[in-house]
Every structure is written in structure tokens, then in C-alpha cells.
Amino acid sequence: MISNYIGFYALSFGLIISVLIIIKSIFFLKKNNEDKSKNFFSLLSSQFTLIIISFFSLIYSFVNSDFSNNTVFNHSHTTKPLFYKISGTWGNHEGSLLLWLLVLTFFILIFFLKSRNLKLSYRVFTIFFQQIIIFGFILFIIFTSNPFGILYPIPEQGLGLNPILQDPLLAIHPPILYIGYVGTSIIFSSSLAALVTRSMNQVWAKHIKKWIFASWIFLTLGIMLGSIWAYYELGWGGFWFWDPVENVSLMPWFCLTALIHTISVLEKRNMLQSWTFMLSIMTFSLSMSGTFLVRSGILNSIHTFANDPSRGLFILVFLFVLILLSIFIFFTYYENIKIRKIQFLFISKETSILLNNWFLMYFLSVVLIGTVYPIFLEAFTNEKISVGEPFYQKLITPFMVPFLILMALAPNIKWIKNKIEKLNIKILTLFIINLFLSFYIVKLTNTKYLFATLLITSAFFLFLISLRDVLNTNSLMSQRISHFAFSIFILSILFNSIFTKEFNSNMSVGDEMKFFNGTIKFLKINIYEENNYQNIKGTFKFKNSRNNNIYFEPEIRIYNQPNISTSEADIKTNLFTDNILNFNLINDKEYFSVRYQYKPLMFWVWISTFFIAFGGALTFIRKK
Amino acid sequence: MIKKKFNLILIIFIFSFIFLGLFLGLKKESYYVPKNFNTKKVINLKSKEFFSRKEIKLYDILKNDNLTIINIWASWCLPCREEHKYILALSKESNINLVGLNYKDKFSNAKKFIKKYGDPYDIILADTDGTNSIELGAYGVPETFVIENKKKKILKKYIGPLNKISFNEIKKIIKDENK
Numbered sequence: 001m002i003s004n005y006i007g008f009y010a011l012s013f014g015l016i017i018s019v020l021i022i023i024k025s026i027f028f029l030k031k032n033n034e035d036k037s038k039n040f041f042s043l044l045s046s047q048f049t050l051i052i053i054s055f056f057s058l059i060y061s062f063v064n065s066d067f068s069n070n071t072v073f074n075h076s077h078t079t080k081p082l083f084y085k086i087s088g089t090w091g092n093h094e095g096s097l098l099l100w101l102l103v104l105t106f107f108i109l110i111f112f113l114k115s116r117n118l119k120l121s122y123r124v125f126t127i128f129f130q131q132i133i134i135f136g137f138i139l140f141i142i143f144t145s146n147p148f149g150i151l152y153p154i155p156e157q158g159l160g161l162n163p164i165l166q167d168p169l170l171a172i173h174p175p176i177l178y179i180g181y182v183g184t185s186i187i188f189s190s191s192l193a194a195l196v197t198r199s200m201n202q203v204w205a206k207h208i209k210k211w212i213f214a215s216w217i218f219l220t221l222g223i224m225l226g227s228i229w230a231y232y233e234l235g236w237g238g239f240w241f242w243d244p245v246e247n248v249s250l251m252p253w254f255c256l257t258a259l260i261h262t263i264s265v266l267e268k269r270n271m272l273q274s275w276t277f278m279l280s281i282m283t284f285s286l287s288m289s290g291t292f293l294v295r296s297g298i299l300n301s302i303h304t305f306a307n308d309p310s311r312g313l314f315i316l317v318f319l320f321v322l323i324l325l326s327i328f329i330f331f332t333y334y335e336n337i338k339i340r341k342i343q344f345l346f347i348s349k350e351t352s353i354l355l356n357n358w359f360l361m362y363f364l365s366v367v368l369i370g371t372v373y374p375i376f377l378e379a380f381t382n383e384k385i386s387v388g389e390p391f392y393q394k395l396i397t398p399f400m401v402p403f404l405i406l407m408a409l410a411p412n413i414k415w416i417k418n419k420i421e422k423l424n425i426k427i428l429t430l431f432i433i434n435l436f437l438s439f440y441i442v443k444l445t446n447t448k449y450l451f452a453t454l455l456i457t458s459a460f461f462l463f464l465i466s467l468r469d470v471l472n473t474n475s476l477m478s479q480r481i482s483h484f485a486f487s488i489f490i491l492s493i494l495f496n497s498i499f500t501k502e503f504n505s506n507m508s509v510g511d512e513m514k515f516f517n518g519t520i521k522f523l524k525i526n527i528y529e530e531n532n533y534q535n536i537k538g539t540f541k542f543k544n545s546r547n548n549n550i551y552f553e554p555e556i557r558i559y560n561q562p563n564i565s566t567s568e569a570d571i572k573t574n575l576f577t578d579n580i581l582n583f584n585l586i587n588d589k590e591y592f593s594v595r596y597q598y599k600p601l602m603f604w605v606w607i608s609t610f611f612i613a614f615g616g617a618l619t620f621i622r623k624k
Numbered sequence: 625m626i627k628k629k630f631n632l633i634l635i636i637f638i639f640s641f642i643f644l645g646l647f648l649g650l651k652k653e654s655y656y657v658p659k660n661f662n663t664k665k666v667i668n669l670k671s672k673e674f675f676s677r678k679e680i681k682l683y684d685i686l687k688n689d690n691l692t693i694i695n696i697w698a699s700w701c702l703p704c705r706e707e708h709k710y711i712l713a714l715s716k717e718s719n720i721n722l723v724g725l726n727y728k729d730k731f732s733n734a735k736k737f738i739k740k741y742g743d744p745y746d747i748i749l750a751d752t753d754g755t756n757s758i759e760l761g762a763y764g765v766p767e768t769f770v771i772e773n774k775k776k777k778i779l780k781k782y783i784g785p786l787n788k789i790s791f792n793e794i795k796k797i798i799k800d801e802n803k
Contacts, residue, residue, distance in 0.1 A: 324639070331628065334628075
């Protein structure tokens with residue numbers, strides 16, 4: 001009970017400090033007093049402390065199952081394991097916003113400490129813009145999604161956490177993703193500040209690059225964790241469904257990836273300032289729109305937490321205020337960017353990075369249209385459509401081919417000007433051999449995939465060239481590892497989709513079914529009573545053509561709080577293949593629908609994504 | 625200079641359009657109701673009368689009138705308070721059976737709730753352990769079922785609190801049934 005008040009008042013004081021910082025920074029910028037940065041530090045750190053107090057009092061309420069708290073009541077239950085009580089804190093709308101806020105205040109503090117070597121006016125401007133965001137967020141939390149709402153009379157029991165969210169992966173997926181999202185807010189504020197204070201130069205690029213990399217790494221890992229969760233928990237046998245909520249995290253990722261490349265052009269050659277600026281604005285706006293789409297209930301998805309239109313309206317207005325603010329600043333201070341007349345040469349690193357950006361922007365717009373168009377269509381015409389995998393596949397795959405080839409060749413092009421060497425016979429023969437090999441693979445497996453031959457060729461090409469680069473050079477290791485990992489990623493996805501097999505049937509205990517490469521026998525079911533659910537465990541024997549036996553034990557869980565049944569697939573993962581079996585109730589615990597799937601190289605999809613992010617992380621290690 | 629202004633206006637125009645689209649999208653109802661739900665026959669629930677705690681079967685209630693509306697509510701449920709005015713308005717309709725299913729509630733709290741906000745129900749059933757609601761196929765509180773008495777068929781179900789649109793829809797169903 002008391003923790004409710006502590007949390008709420010800490011949050012409110014955080015709001016007051018936010019206002020204080022905004023006022024102080026305005027005064028400061030008018031007078032331009034150079035030696036009062038200490039006050040900012042104390043204000044920022046006390047704000048951060050207050051938000052921590054607020055966040056921990058919510059955790060405290062969750063751990064003690066204090067049902068006088070509205071959020072705890074709606075999302076927790078006394079029988080829930082302690083781990084999920086804690087992770088339940090951010091597994092809901094209100095708590096997750098508090099986590100957003102916590103990361104926001106933490107990051108601005110870190111930013112302030114880490115930017116000592118830069119102009120003070122630039123630092124204060126960044127704090128100013130960041131505080132506007134923080135201010136908006138605290139207002140949003142207090143007025144539309146207060147996590148400390150008090151219930152009276154106090155209910156005896158809570159409603160429970162949605163069981164499909166009771167998963168260790170989901171406990172860490174949101175925080176990691178949020179760190180990525182919130183990191184983009186620093187990029188946003190600091191590029192606005194840099195434009196206003198005329199400090200968008202090479203020094204700035206070097207400094208902001210770390211933030212860009214950090215956000216990118218966390219965003220990559222966050223997306224990966226979400227997709228691993230979808231694969232293991234939902235048990236549909238896929239890892240990416242082009243679900244609007246997934247797309248929403250992918251869009252800022254495209255932007256950040258473009259930014260990673262562009263910022264090095266700014267760092268090395270002092271050009272592309274306005275493009276960098278726009279990318280920074282876009283990245284943050286897309287992260288915010290992600291929050292908008294997920295939180296407002298405009299989409300129907302697992303992620304939609306609550307359908308409260310007033311929340312959606314608030315974020316929408318807030319988002320557009322920020323966008324209009326940045327457009328206004330861009331047009332007012334546009335002259336601050338010194339446009340150097342530099343000729344772009346056709347074959348140079350700059351040009352290739354610009355090309356990379358165009359491709360990424362194209363992918364981004366495909367995903368953007370696929371996600372937003374159905375919403376618009378429904379809003380204006382009441383017509384409902386759903387955009388699925390074929391749309392993305394048809395629009396993205398043709399452009400993947402030149403993209404991959406460019407990705408293989410471009411890292412070795414030099415800055416400013418690259419001599420066009422004689423046609424590199426080695427690379428050309430490599431490409432042609434690849435082409436024949438891929439053609440053979442496609443023919444053999446009877447793939448009917450758009451541009452299959454060319455796609456496999458270019459992916460292999462990237463694989464071989466980047467492998468050579470990884471082995472040969474010591475410099476730019478991070479970039480080479482990421483590119484190499486990306487080639488493995490693409491290859492794994494390709495072969496995964498080519499070689500996947502699936503078998504569906506209705507079975508009861510004792511049945512045996514034959515299909516393309518083996519037999520499945522349904523041995524037995526056992527029913528257990530667990531702490532907060534009933535567990536129906538089936539045992540299946542799978543015998544493949546090589547007489548290897550695999551035993552599967554998929555489960556159906558019928559939760560009591562709330563009453564939902566979930567199907568837990570049994571996934572046997574090894575280095576090269578995944579075998580998945582799940583079953584579902586049809587009626588009366590006698591007949592079940594059984595689904596077996598054979599999926600190669602799933603492990604490599606995860607491990608390569610991890611190494612893509614790891615490559616990014618190397619930039620931090622290398623400098624020290 | 626003219627070009628700059630033109631760009632600015634163009635960008636602001638585009639963003640206003642996006643804003644409008646998203647704003648309109650927000651206003652759409654996004655409650656999901658299963659499509660082939662209305663083919664289901666309601667089962668003969670065994671429940672207890674709220675005040676007397678006597679056993680009562682749902683089919684006995686269905687004997688009177690043409691239509692039965694079951695509204696699942698609880699005193700601790702905030703959206704239930706919100707929709708209560710619609711339930712009160714429905715109680716003025718004739719030829720219907722308005723059944724309140726009190727979900728996982730304390731007797732004293734539930735009584736306070738009725739006293740404070742009014743009792744619209746013809747009969748209240750006590751679902752103390754929540755099993756009745758599960759057997760009905762409810763997802764949460766509040767939820768409202770419209771049942772045709774003769775065929776014992778569920779005509780419509782509303783997940784979440786009733787609003788103006790769903791209220792008018794229910795009124796229309798009542799009107800059509802009583803023709």
C-alpha cells in the first residue's frame with residue numbers, strides 16, 4: 001500500500017525536476033555561463049534516482065502481491081513463481097512505460113558524463129531536448145497509464161499474467177529492445193542540438209557513433225530475442241511472421257543500420273550532414289511510432305496490451321509534436337550546415353555507402369507501407385486487408401541480389417577515389433562458379449522461389465568474399481565479422497525455407513502414421529497438476545529413414561489464472577536441424593491434431609544474428 | 625527561399641495526412657469476436673442464486689421470455705462500473721431476462737456495488753470460483769452474452785465493457801426477436 005504512494009510521488013517529483021531542468025537550460029543558454037555544469041549533474045542524477053525509486057516500488061508491489069495496486073492486480077497472482085512476479089513488472093503496459101522512462105533518464109545521465117570534451121552549449125541543448133521527451137513520457141504515464149492506481153476494496157487475488165508471456169526470454173526481451181529504442185532518443189536529441197549549435201562535424205560524429213552502435217547492438221539483440229521467443233513459445237515453426245509489431249521493431253533497425261554506415265562518412269570525410277540529421281530524426285520517430293502502434297491498440301496482436309484510445313491519442317500527438325519540432329529546427333538552422341562542394345566519384349566508399357543507404361531506405365519503405373497501409377485503408381474506407389509474407393518476399397528479394405553483391409564488394413573500396421583495376425578475374429570466376437552451383441542446387445531441390453538461383457549465388461558470393469576478408473585483415477574486424485555473419489544469416493534463412501518439411505494429422509493415443517521420411521507413433525499421454533496449470537504431456541516416437549529414434553514430449557498447458565490453454569512444442573535442436581512436434585486438443589482429451597516439422601539450420605539463424613551484433617560490439621573493444 | 629517554403633509546406637502536409645490516418649485508425653473498435661461463435665449452443669450451467677445461495681440451472685431461467693442476456697460482472701472490475709449505465713438501460717426493456725453472473729467476488733462487496741450503482745438484474749448468479757464463466761466460454765470480466773431462449777443459442781457475445789454501439793446492437797436484437 002505504502003509503496004504505491006512512494007512510487008507515485010517519486011514519479012511526480014521526477015516530473016518537477018524535468019521542468020526545472022528545462023527552465024534552467026533555457027536560462028543557461030541565454031546567458032551562456034560556462035562553469036555551471038555541476039548543477040546539471042545533480043539535477044539529472046536526482047531525477048534518475050527518483051525514477052529508480054518509483055520503478056523499484058512497483059517491483060516491490062509485484063513481489064509482495066500487493067493487490068491494492070491496480071497494475072499488480074491486473075497482471076499478477078499469488079501462485080506465480082517469483083521470477084515471473086518480477087518480470088511481470090515490465091510485462092504490462094504501465095510497467096513497461098516506467099521501464100522506458102528509467103532507461104531514458106539513465107541514458108541522459110550517461111550522456112552528460114561521457115560528453116565532457118564537447119561544447120557545453122551542445123551538451124545543454126541535448127539535455128534540453130531529451131528533457132522534453134522525458135517530460136512528455138512522465139505526463140503520459142501519470143495521466144493515461146498510472147502504474148500506481150489504487151484499488152479499494154482490496155481484492156484477494158490477482159488476475160494473473162498471460163501465460164504465453166510467462167517465459168524467461170520474454171523477461172529479458174523487452175528491456176533489451178527498450179535500451180535500443182531509447183538509445184535512439186539520445187541520437188535524436190543530440191543531432192538536434194548539434195544542428196542548433198553548429199557542431200555537426202567530425203568530432204561530433206566520432207562521439208555520437210558510440211551511441212548509434214550501442215542502440216543498434218541492443219536493437220539487433222532485442223529483435224533476435226523476440227523472434228527466438230516466437231519460435232520456441234508459439235511453436236508455429238516460424239521465426240518471423242511479418243506481424244505489424246515485429247515490423248515496427250525492424251523499421252528503426254533499417255534506419256540505424258543506414259546511420260551506422262553514414263556516420264562513418266561524416267566522421268572520415270565530413271560530409272552528408274543533413275542526411276545524417278534526417279536519419280537520426282527518422283530513427284527516433286520510427287521507434288516512437290513503434291510504441292504508438294503497439295500501445296494504442298490500433299493493431300490486433302499478442303503485443304497489444306490495452307485498448308485505451310486516450311493513450312494512443314496522447315502518444316500520437318506527442319510524436320507529431322516532436323516531428324514538427326525537428327522539422328522546424330531543420331528548416332530554421334539549415335544554414336548551419338556548411339555545404340562543401342565535393343564531387344562524388346562513382347567508385348568510392350562514399351558512393352557505395354550512399355547506395356547501401358538507398359537499398360536500406362527501400363526495404364524500410366516496403367515494410368512501412370506493408371505495416372501502415374492496412375491501417376490507413378481501414379481508417380478511410382473501412383476495408384480490411386492483411387499484408388503477409390508474399391508481399392514482402394516479392395518486393396524485397398529482387399533487391400536483395402544487388403544488395404548482397406554490393407555488400408561483398410564495397411568494404412574493399414577506398415575512400416575518395418578507387419582506381420578501377422583490371423577486371424578482377426578471380427572474383428569473376430568465383431561468381432560464375434557460384435552461379436552454376438546455385439543453379440544446380442535450385443534444380444535439384446525443385447525450388448520455386450523468386451530469383452532463387454541469383455539469390456543463392458549472391459549470398460554465397462558474399463559468404464566467400466567476406467570469409468576471405470575476415471581471414472585476411474586485421475583492420476575493421478567489426479565490420480567484416482558483421483558482414484560475414486550476415487551472409488550466414490541469409491544463407492541459413494534461404495536453405496531453411498528451401499528444405500523445410502511439414503506433416504499434419506489427427507491422431508489419438510496408439511496411432512501410427514507413415515509419411516515422407518519416417519513414421520510417428522503416438523505412445524501415451526500423462527496429465528499432471530502443476531502449480532498454476534494443468535499439464536497434458538504427450539509422448540511420441542519418431543523414426544526416420546535412417547532408423548534413428550527421436551522421442552518427443554510436447555505439452556498442452558491449461559492455465560487456471562486466467563483460463564487459457566497453450567501448446568508447448570517440443571523442439572529438438574541440434575547444430576544443423578531442428579525437429580519440432582506439437583499437438584493440440586481437438587476434443588475431450590482423446591483426439592489431438594499433431595504437427596511435425598523438419599527445419600534445417602535454425603541454430604545458424606540465431607548464432608549469425610548474434611554475431612552480427614557482436615561485430616558491432618567489437619567497435620567498443622577495439623578502441624581500448 | 626520559395627523552394628524552401630514549398631518543401632516545408634509539403635512536408636507538413638504529408639505529416640498531417642499521416643496524423644489524420646492514424647487518428648482515424650485509433651477510433652476504430654478493435655475488439656475481436658470469434659466469427660463462428662454464434663453457432664454454439666449454451667450449456668446447462670449449474671450455479672447458485674446470489675442471495676439465497678440455492679442451486680439453480682440455467683435452462684430453468686431460459687424458460688421465461690424470448691431472450692436472455694447474461695452479463696458477467698464483479699465489484700472489483702472497473703470497466704463494469706463504466707458499462708453499468710447500459711445494463712441499467714437494458715433492464716427497462718420488456719420480454720428479456722437479464723442475468724448477472726457475479727464473477728469471483730466477495731458477497732459483501734458485490735452487495736455494496738448493487739446498492740451504490742443500482743441492481744438491473746432479474747436474477748443474479750454467484751460464480752464464486754469462476755468456473756461458470758469458463759464453461760460459458762468467457763475471456764474475462766466484463767462480458768455479455770445474448771441468448772435465444774428456445775434454441776438455447778448464443779446470438780452474440782461482447783468482450784469487454786458495453787458501449788453505445790454494442791448497446792444499440794443489443795436493442796436491435798431485442799426488437800427483432802419480439803416482432
